[in-house]
Amino acid sequence: MPADLTQVLDVAAMRAAEAALIVGGTPAQELMETAGRALGEWARRLGAGRPVTVLCGPGNNGGDGYVAARHLSEHGVPVTVIAARAPTTPEAMTARALYAGAVQEPEVMASGGVLLDCLFGSGLSRPLPDDLFALLTGLADRHALRIAADLPSGIEANSGAVLNPGLPMFDVTVALGAWKHAHYAMPAAPLMGALRLVDIGVQAVPGAARILAKPRIASPAADAHKYRRGLLAVLAGAMPGAALLSAEAAQRAGAGYVKLLASTRPEGVAPSLVCDVTDLAALADPRVAAILVGPGLGRSTEAVGRLNAALVADRPVVIDADALTLLKPESPGTAPRVLTPHQGEMAALEAAFGLSAIGPRRARALALAVAARAVVLLKGPDSLIASPDGYVTIGPRASTWLSVAGSGDVLAGMIASRLAVHGDAHRAAQEGLWLHGEAARRCGPAFTAGDLAAATGYALSAALL
Numbered sequence: 381m382p383a384d385l386t387q388v389l390d391v392a393a394m395r396a397a398e399a400a401l402i403v404g405g406t407p408a409q410e411l412m413e414t415a416g417r418a419l420g421e422w423a424r425r426l427g428a429g430r431p432v433t434v435l436c437g438p439g440n441n442g443g444d445g446y447v448a449a450r451h452l453s454e455h456g457v458p459v460t461v462i463a464a465r466a467p468t469t470p471e472a473m474t475a476r477a478l479y480a481g482a483v484q485e486p487e488v489m490a491s492g493g494v495l496l497d498c499l500f501g502s503g504l505s506r507p508l509p510d511d512l513f514a515l516l517t518g519l520a521d522r523h524a525l526r527i528a529a530d531l532p533s534g535i536e537a538n539s540g541a542v543l544n545p546g547l548p549m550f551d552v553t554v555a556l557g558a559w560k561h562a563h564y565a566m567p568a569a570p571l572m573g574a575l576r577l578v579d580i581g582v583q584a585v586p587g588a589a590r591i592l593a594k595p596r597i598a599s600p601a602a603d604a605h606k607y608r609r610g611l612l613a614v615l616a617g618a619m620p621g622a623a624l625l626s627a628e629a630a631q632r633a634g635a636g637y638v639k640l641l642a643s644t645r646p647e648g649v650a651p652s653l654v655c656d657v658t659d660l661a662a663l664a665d666p667r668v669a670a671i672l673v674g675p676g677l678g679r680s681t682e683a684v685g686r687l688n689a690a691l692v693a694d695r696p697v698v699i700d701a702d703a704l705t706l707l708k709p710e711s712p713g714t715a716p717r718v719l720t721p722h723q724g725e726m727a728a729l730e731a732a733f734g735l736s737a738i739g740p741r742r743a744r745a746l747a748l749a750v751a752a753r754a755v756v757l758l759k760g761p762d763s764l765i766a767s768p769d770g771y772v773t774i775g776p777r778a779s780t781w782l783s784v785a786g787s788g789d790v791l792a793g794m795i796a797s798r799l800a801v802h803g804d805a806h807r808a809a810q811e812g813l814w815l816h817g818e819a820a821r822r823c824g825p826a827f828t829a830g831d832l833a834a835a836t837g838y839a840l841s842a843a844l845l
């Protein structure tokens with residue numbers, strides 16, 4: 381069976397998957413050979429022949445390092461191996477024994493081209509002791525290119541916690557066998573540099589989280605018309621500007637018809653955007669395929685009324701921004717729904733639904749998804765999507781320029797547009813999150829939310845079948 385290279389595993393699942401390979405007939409040593417040689421090849425190519433310093437720890441991460449060092453030596457690359465601690469696992473001991481070159485004691489302070497950090501990987505269980513922290517940072521300061529084996533040492537694999545403040549930034553992290561949550565979770569993610577993954581044959585683990593993949597979006601059918609492509613109703617609120625941003629993005633994300641529901645037409649609305657001043661009465665139109673409520677809604681009693689009107693209409697709905705702070709367990713409606721909280725709105729929802737705010741973000745998002753019978757897109761530099769049936773999708777790192785006012789309004793519009801097209805809340809959240817990242821990538825630096833909304837169509841074009 382081909383390996384699954386989109387899954388994100390916690391340490392226990394990774395170990396179980398490796399054990400399954402071993403039980404299936406692949407010796408642990410062979411796994412280490414496969415991983416270590418691929419690691420060595422990455423170091424050779426990225427280093428372009430420059431000398432490589434391999435820092436080896438006591439576990440199998442270190443074992444990978446000895447294999448990588450042997451691979452580099454075999455290819456004529458100058459290698460210095462530093463054993464920070466003696467190997468303690470059978471595979472690492474064997475790997476060290478097979479490495480014919482000299483192994484330096486940690487007192488040696490090498491410098492030069494490439495540092496390959498094989499100190500610790502997914503087995504790190506506590507902060508680095510001072511001597512190892514000093515060794516790692518000292519070597520990092522002395523090498524032009526820093527490559528982390530599996531994970532930068534000092535990172536907790538499951539949570540992405542940085543166990544030692546002041547860890548070095550890496551240029552490349554070569555994940556071994558499968559992605560770990562730390563590769564995409566804050567605060568570790570920014571330390572990783574470019575991410576690469578080595579296939580050692582790890583099979584799909586049922587229920588594992590997955591990296592968000594580029595969606596496959598179909599163009600409208602030949603007999604399409606605006607209602608068949610999906611009418612989206614965007615509820616304006618106290619501050620219509622946010623809903624206008626959402627509507628602008630939604631008009632370019634696939635929906636056939638986007639209406640702004642407001643009692644009066646806001647100033648400066650583009651002619652292409654219909655504003656239905658019958659307002660909430662328009663929700664009764666059976667042709668409404670999806671609703672977006674929240675951007676600019678406000679938190680007044682009227683806002684609660686508008687939210688409930690949207691929920692009573694019982695259409696697929698995206699609940700965003702202020703509406704998330706008004707949503708209660710007793711709120712009406714059973715239609716498919718997507719919640720798009722940032723961290724603060726998440727805390728408000730957890731309080732409203734009686735959930736704990738403790739634990740990994742993916743566990744919290746899953747708990748809310750079940751409690752609120754909704755797909756939850758928990759936003760942040762490490763956005764993730766949780767579905768009520770237990771699936772977690774990890775958003776790949778996106779442009780840090782998305783930290784701009786209105787970015788969430790645009791995302792909500794993209795998701796709502798996709799929801800209007802097909803009515804699938806989980807798929808709409810995934811498609812919207814991908815479009816948001818792709819639109820930002822296409823905008824380059826320092827874009828406004830208006831630029832981002834305007835780039836939605838170009839992002840969509842990258843996902844078309």
Ligand SMILES: NC(=O)C1=CN([C@@H]2O[C@H](COP(=O)(O)OP(=O)(O)OC[C@H]3O[C@@H](n4cnc5c(N)ncnc54)[C@H](OP(=O)(O)O)[C@@H]3O)[C@@H](O)[C@H]2O)[C@H](O)CC1
Binds near residue numbers: 509
């Ligand atoms: N078949 C396989 O398992 C493969 C594994 N791969 C590589 O292996 C690592 C995971 O290896 P593992 O040995 O589980 O973990 P580490 O190498 O990260 O190190 C664990 C050892 O380090 C000790 N430790 C943990 N924290 C500290 C600390 N703060 N200070 C000192 N020592 C520490 C730990 O001992 P303890 O019992 O004291 O916790 C272990 O001895 C994985 O990342 C991959 O690189 C292959 O890639 C694929 C096959």
Ligand SMILES: [K+]
Binds near residue numbers: 501532
């Ligand atoms: K490492």
